[in-house]
Amino acid sequence: MSTPEPRLPVLKTYKLYVGGKFPRSESGRVYDVTDSRSTWLANAPLASRKDARDAVAAARKAFGGWSGATAYNRGQILYRIAEMLEGRRDQFATEVAAAEGVSRNKALARTDAAIDRWVWYAGWADKVTQVAGGANPVAGPFFNLSTPEPTGVVALLAPQRSSLLGLVSVLAPAIVTGNTAILVASHEAPLPALSLAEVLATSDLPPGVVNILSGNTAELARPLAAHQDVNAIDLAGAAPELATELEVAAADNLKRVLRPTTDTDPHTPWTADPGTSRLLSFLETKTVWHPIGT
Template structure:
């Protein structure tokens, strides 16, 4: 028998490209599907939500102005690094979701493939969702998609990696920045994804990851005046109406959806969800 003690991990938040402890100093235990201890995770507070929004807003200008080609290259680099940590993701998904190793591997592979898929959409969104509008007069009229701004994402509770990728990747692929509240009981793949983002080319603040109790953090995120939109897919059912009312106070865009079959083809619904359409008129011959 080994005399070596197991080093229990205490994971931190991911804010503005750094890994701070929660402002409150709180942590909570994360267990596997059988109730066995895996690690401690930071339990974020209201102040951590505010700090995450500040970081996301500061990063929005540069990220939204980056060329679509550049964003695509940055996202593809993330996919390369996800592939490099595939075994770790497989172990975390298997433990957290209680699925066999083969099933966990299939879910991780699907998550990596989906990240690549959204990376490929960065320079196609304007063509597919934009338009040259027919007008009666000597003018050009163009409609162009633009990012909404800072998006609050309540990550899916049941699908710790594939679901998370499916809601996060389209947000940042279209030029938005994100504040993510992870799955409460299965946060470890999200924390590992944060470590990937921190060592990739994604600028600090583009994605901010908060672990903790969803019911505690969601109202502050929905009510925050500097958050432009929220995705409620991971919100507790009993809180959804309250969160929508809170979001209405600052006229946020709200995406309402139950958790779908994340293994199905994603389509472009989530690419459209957090884009605004800007129409520009220009006289001919000028």
């Protein structure tokens, strides 16, 4: 019996996720995604500055509808995404294992933690107003009420080492409060982010609320930090030198900046209790005065 000829594997070529669609990179570029042992896994799109601008336009278009949705509705949509993540748990665990070079059991544990964290943030949708808002005591016959409102369009640089849990930890709190997002995936480990795009596309999330780009983090982050229609930027995935450069660019257009946390260990700080700091980072406070009486 003859030995069968070895076959060439057909590796998947992913696309960007912009405005609820899956376009190729405007430049047509892709790059090789490899695992911790340099095994070729897939091809990822190498997004350009034009792709970043298109993602901002899509996020801005979606902002009115998403920020105007009820908190209950946003929470239900995020719960639905968690259900779909649970259904693809094995796939995400495989991608986490390849990206982070950990055992199957550790990858499953990190995947479960990411899904649980998504659920945790979903539960905050209709509760954050009670924490961040309130009635203020004032001298005079007035009600003085403060309520949190979303900042607007937020650019998120996903952590480079924590491919799924870190990704969820920056994305979920930004959108649950009514912001829309442009997420720049980890350059070396983009597959969990690109697979998440496939989940979002078939969920109830409106197009444009989340836009996912893969490629060179610095190349994409610079135009996002300087873009006048981006209201805030999370530098979680930026190296220290790049973070400083982006802070300067963001200051020129008065953009809100969330400074990066230490990302040298794939476990820290993403496995820690998330608290409410990221949940409150991209909220503005609106205060309303109203006379007491009829």
